[in-house]
Amino acid sequence: MLNTLLPILLFAALLLAVIGAGKRFFMWRRGRAAQVDWLGGLLAMPKRYMVDLHHVVARDKYIANTHVATAGGFVLAAVLAIVVHGFGMHNRILGVALLGACALMFVGALFVAKRRLKPPSRLSKGPWMRLPKSLLMFSASFFIATLPVAGILPADFGGWILALVLAIGVAWGVSELFFGMTWGGPMKHAFAGALHLAWHRRAERFGGGRSTGLKALDLSNPNAPLGVEKPTDFTWNQLLGFDACVQCGKCEAACPAFAAGQPLNPKKLIQDMVVGLAGGTDAKFAGSPYPGKPVGEHSGGPHQPIVNGLVDADTLWSCTTCRACVEECPMMIEHVDAIVDMRRHLTLEKGATPNKGAEVLDNLIATDNPGGFNPGGRLNWAADLNLTLLSDKKNCDVLFWVGDGAFDMRNQRTLRAFVNVLKAANVDFAVLGLEERDSGDVARRLGDEATFQSLAKRNIATLGKYSFKRIVSCDPHSFHVLKNEYGALGGNYEVLHHSTFIAELIAAGKLNLGQHKGGSVTYHDPCYLGRYNGEYEAPRDVLRALGIEVKEMQRSGFRSRCCGGGGGAPITDIPGKQRIPDMRMVDIKETGAELVAVGCPQCTAMLEGVVEPRPQIKDIAELVADVLLEAPAAVAVKRVVEEVQ
Amino acid sequence: MQPKPLNVLCLVSIGAHPTSGRARRAEQDARAVELGLRLAGEQVQVLHAGNAEEEALRAYLGMGLSELSVLQQPDGADALPVLFDYLKDSGAQLVLTGSQAETGEGSGMLPYLLAEQLGWPLVVGLAEVEKVENGVAQVLQALPRGQRRRLQVRLPFLASVDNAAPVARQSAFGPARRGTLWTDEVHVLDDDLLSNASFQPARPRPKRLKVIKAKTGAERMKAATAKAAGGGGQVLKDVSAQEGAEAIFKLLLEEGVIR
Structure with a gap:
């Protein structure tokens, strides 16, 4: 009886899966066009899955091994089950292989079930609690049903009762694992995830690459x-990416805004996009809600505006664009892109940048700096430093990109320290002076692509007038924008963060340094240096050269927690239960360090905003400048000593 | 029944950013447009006399206007006659404008001269229009130190706004780019006063010396929050025009305003 029932079940489930896949595919295709390498992507997909994705998943060994066993066992079991039971090829070797696959999957599923006994809060519940049972049911049913094929049990073992039980088990298993995959069940992540990897909007991320610059909007086309505005305004492969979410909540656990009680949860945001894609309400969402916003009150559809229907605007403005969610996401979903895309609509179409946003953008338009300071004062910080202007010199080795920190008295100390370092190393450098403008970072992240492009194009035109080998900046935001986002507008430069440059100077023996004498030190990785640009080592190398043994925080390197200063978050200032910099200061205090080394004016400002008593905050440039030993000075001291004698 | 929306027209000029001097929407004019948008929604008409090519005009469109009319004239031309010609037949019930332009002559005289020529009442420092009934508007006029005066004004009238009016909404790129600038060719009149006058840099207005006599914190607080009472003033009641004028003339002499 099973011999007739199993093929019917299998092929019915497969047919439904194919229909569902088609439906889902056309749902994604409602999005805007995107250029993808259709075939190349599909061919590259297995490698992306086995290498790049596994790389992320393997940070959590337990689930990585569990997933290898379960998914590997399932794929093998599914193929063999179709061959053996679907096409009735009752070959003994195939039967034994199918038994092995089912056993592997069963063991994996046991570990899935174990984790679901006391699931951490980041995991979604609901249908996801059912998944381990379905996995066990699938593997167990096929295991028993295959025993006769492998010749271990007689063909008619158990009679019709067992056959019926097995048929029910198989029906449950294939419902979840075959057509549940394309009809929106938890297994959807496998189907959508595989295609998402194939047609990812940032294919450069695979194979160890990095792609973190925001994509430019086409402003030349008025249409x-x-x-x-609506889910269909996303490109179709972005929609596909949202659908790939496996709701593991790694993003939620890493998100600084969520931890601060601001109304953002990256996982929920992606699920809301899925709701928007298919239409409906968020009532079925079985994970943590946006802090302070109950689930079930929002709904949307593919052609309905997202903001103030599906998602509230303050959710989007809570994001610091720290990219911790993207870094953690095992499905390589691009949360930050989606958030900035929606912010663009709010700013460019609705004029609804909250709080100080509008003022900052107006300032950027009128004065080229976010504070609205007189552009003529951009070089006042260096009035006594006798800096060379690139407009006088026309060419140099290093262009020192000062950034808007030039107007901030705290940051001026960092800038002056870095100038001391450059001078001590006899670097051939110059600044743009009054010709420099804001890089456009904050405008772009507040969604004002027009102001960003206007600033960027003028900066590129200025830079084009001169010749220099490299740009060095003390601001990771300027550094990132110049390095990764000006390219699309025609500005390609070699750009270094000052920590990288100082590390080079030290390695080349150009700096005569003493040892740091100021107590223990920890280091805070800026998001735009670390996660955005992969520079974790150079700042640590510099600190090491000063004789500092960095007391690492639990969350450091690629897991560094944001200071709360990115993405215009201090400007939009969405209230939460606590402040992000306060949380980061707790991380810092846990190390017992007396001083925290930073490499970013935003981080400096945010961390110094934490009330005392707290560790001191110093930029890497300041730490280096503090211990500079000037060789000529040593001679001068000797001469004074001689004169005294 | 919803009353017919007020026919509101806003006069706007090109502003200049206080630190960079770059062209922008003028702060007070933008507040006038904001007030207009709140009163009449997208029906509000916005009018500029000057150069339609000026990109800064689009910043007004970015507030959500679909169009803006421009009475095309070169720099330095007198805006007053063309605005008068336009307004007298426009059917506008309320004309809003900033108190003083940020560029050009910036004398702050335009609202007064325009109201005089049109024969309309002028409300200076309009903060809010509370209601309009039977051709009469009830408005709040802003006075120093956050005080408000409630006025009844018959329509049509002209009002200038200052920083007491609501802050202008953000100007967005999309509507700014889409909006239309309609150009009207008008007869250009040279501004004789402007062409004959010579410009000189402005001097900051001298401030009265503030003598702090307070001994205690409470007294300082009182001094800081008290009304700017001259103390030496006098209230004239039921006096003839002649006597009143003489009193004013005497005061102006005393204060050194006229010599």
């Missing part, structure tokens, strides 16, 4: 939408 092109300015950002994303």
